Amino acid sequence: MSISPKQALFAEFATVARAIGHPHRLEILEHLAQGERGVDALSSRLGLAIANASQHLQQLRRAGLVTSRRDGKFVLYRLSDDGVLALLSSLRQLAERNIAEVGQIVRGYFDERDSMEPVSRGELLERMRAGLVTVLDVRPADEFASGHVPGALNIPLSELEARLSEFDPGREIVAYCRGTYCVLSFEAVARLRVRGLKARRMEEGLPEWRAAGLPLEST
Amino acid sequence: MSISPKQALFAEFATVARAIGHPHRLEILEHLAQGERGVDALSSRLGLAIANASQHLQQLRRAGLVTSRRDGKFVLYRLSDDGVLALLSSLRQLAERNIAEVGQIVRGYFDERDSMEPVSRGELLERMRAGLVTVLDVRPADEFASGHVPGALNIPLSELEARLSEFDPGREIVAYCRGTYCVLSFEAVARLRVRGLKARRMEEGLPEWRAAGLPLEST
DNA sequence: AATACATTCAATTGATATATTGAATGATAT
DNA sequence: ATATCATTCAATATATCAATTGAATGTATT
Numbered sequence: 001m002s003i004s005p006k007q008a009l010f011a012e013f014a015t016v017a018r019a020i021g022h023p024h025r026l027e028i029l030e031h032l033a034q035g036e037r038g039v040d041a042l043s044s045r046l047g048l049a050i051a052n053a054s055q056h057l058q059q060l061r062r063a064g065l066v067t068s069r070r071d072g073k074f075v076l077y078r079l080s081d082d083g084v085l086a087l088l089s090s091l092r093q094l095a096e097r098n099i100a101e102v103g104q105i106v107r108g109y110f111d112e113r114d115s116m117e118p119v120s121r122g123e124l125l126e127r128m129r130a131g132l133v134t135v136l137d138v139r140p141a142d143e144f145a146s147g148h149v150p151g152a153l154n155i156p157l158s159e160l161e162a163r164l165s166e167f168d169p170g171r172e173i174v175a176y177c178r179g180t181y182c183v184l185s186f187e188a189v190a191r192l193r194v195r196g197l198k199a200r201r202m203e204e205g206l207p208e209w210r211a212a213g214l215p216l217e218s219t
Numbered sequence: 220m221s222i223s224p225k226q227a228l229f230a231e232f233a234t235v236a237r238a239i240g241h242p243h244r245l246e247i248l249e250h251l252a253q254g255e256r257g258v259d260a261l262s263s264r265l266g267l268a269i270a271n272a273s274q275h276l277q278q279l280r281r282a283g284l285v286t287s288r289r290d291g292k293f294v295l296y297r298l299s300d301d302g303v304l305a306l307l308s309s310l311r312q313l314a315e316r317n318i319a320e321v322g323q324i325v326r327g328y329f330d331e332r333d334s335m336e337p338v339s340r341g342e343l344l345e346r347m348r349a350g351l352v353t354v355l356d357v358r359p360a361d362e363f364a365s366g367h368v369p370g371a372l373n374i375p376l377s378e379l380e381a382r383l384s385e386f387d388p389g390r391e392i393v394a395y396c397r398g399t400y401c402v403l404s405f406e407a408v409a410r411l412r413v414r415g416l417k418a419r420r421m422e423e424g425l426p427e428w429r430a431a432g433l434p435l436e437s438t
Numbered sequence: 439a440a441t442a443c444a445t446t447c448a449a450t451t452g453a454t455a456t457a458t459t460g461a462a463t464g465a466t467a468t
Numbered sequence: 469a470t471a472t473c474a475t476t477c478a479a480t481a482t483a484t485c486a487a488t489t490g491a492a493t494g495t496a497t498t
Binding site for chain 1: 223224225226227228229230231232233234235236237239240241242244245246282283284299300302303305306308309310311312313314316317318320321324325327328400401402
Binding site for chain 2: 485486490495
């Protein structure tokens with residue numbers, strides 16, 4: 001006798017779920033949410049052995065979460081579609097609400113240094129159009145290059161102190177990064193405030209901005 | 220040195236993902252989406268050993284997906300909140316779009332016998348109010364008892380043939396079940412059509428109806 | 439208090455996943 | 469063609485997970 005179609009489906013769903021069931025793969029997905037990446041770029045940024053990263057990527061591919069294309073000697077991976085972002089977002093929300101440890105980490109680490117609520121995408125868009133804010137993208141230059149909020153200033157965290165003069169002191173700064181738990185923008189806001197600048201974070205990160213259909217600029 | 224908060228978070232998220240990364244646990248969640256259930260009820264309905272079911276349930280609890288309460292000698296489990304449904308729904312959609320096997324199973328098995336599109340919840344609600352349809356709930360009696368579409372007729376699949384006389388021959392029947400991949404309503408529609416009755420399925424199942432905030436009736 | 443029952447825990451076995459290493463493939467450049 | 473580089477495959481040791489069994493816990497009933 002053959003197994004029921006329902007069991008076959010559940011087995012497939014379980015495979016997809018297991019594919020996002022590893023911290024390294026979640027981190028890989030967070031990076032791919034910024035844009036296409038090669039195996040080498042990913043492995044070095046995450047501190048994984050190349051073969052290891054490659055295998056994780058193939059598990060993600062088997063689960064339909066990423067696709068790859070060859071460009072010369074490089075193989076570039078990217079997220080299959082925005083459904084991956086949706087899945088990760090459900091996962092995050094659920095974990096924040098229902099797992100005590102997550103709530104503690106989020107409140108203890110991310111919120112302590114930062115009593116304010118983040119600026120929503122809609123609010124930011126309005127304030128941008130009114131010319132009221134400086135938008136700061138704190139991601140590395142290559143991620144910035146492959147797409148960013150129009151008019152944003154790209155200053156990776158390591159250069160922030162050295163380039164403070166680029167900010168207009170009277171103008172509010174809104175910083176963003178890869179996503180909700182990307183620490184870079186928290187750090188940036190904290191450091192800017194120490195210097196007496198008015199700074200807040202944007203909600204979530206660039207992938208969500210893109211998925212919301214808001215305007216982008218590249219290079 | 221301590222691990223970064225981001226890594227700690229990703230580890231937590233991965234735990235949640237792994238919790239839904241097993242076919243039995245997905246099936247457990249589908250059943251709990253119908254309402255509270257005891258360990259024994261779940262284990263017998265899924266054909267699992269009791270200890271086995273209990274351990275799966277505890278993994279789900281550790282992951283924050285279900286909660287439990289004691290009622291006399293029974294321990295009743297239920298979904299933590301509607302976020303669990305949202306997560307499962309993202310998972311389903313993603314798998315349907317990006318995994319070839321899933322598409323095949325869905326189209327091959329579920330759609331072949333049934334060229335029609337399901338009735339949307341909104342459309343059903345209108346037709347119900349206009350008194351145009353008989354709503355058929357094909358789930359087992361206990362699931363029906365803990366909540367169903369108002370005015371629905373409960374005929375488990377096994378009794379369908381014997382109780383055909385309860386249907387008004389001129390009236391359209393809309394059948395529903397546990398969820399998108401619950402086979403019962405497909406079967407029911409197929410059998411009713413063989414008898415010359417006009418029957419369609421409702422989209423998804425009762426948990427989604429409930430989550431959409433639509434009216435419910437119990438026993 | 440003693441018994442019955444539902445559930446959970448603990449220990450075992452077999453299966454599956456991960457990280458590592460070194461070799462194999464596939465594409466470009468010389 | 470040969471060399472070079474990025475990536476993937478294959479094989480291994482280690483760790484984690486799943487199902488089973490039998491014992492332990494906790495609650496209701498007698």
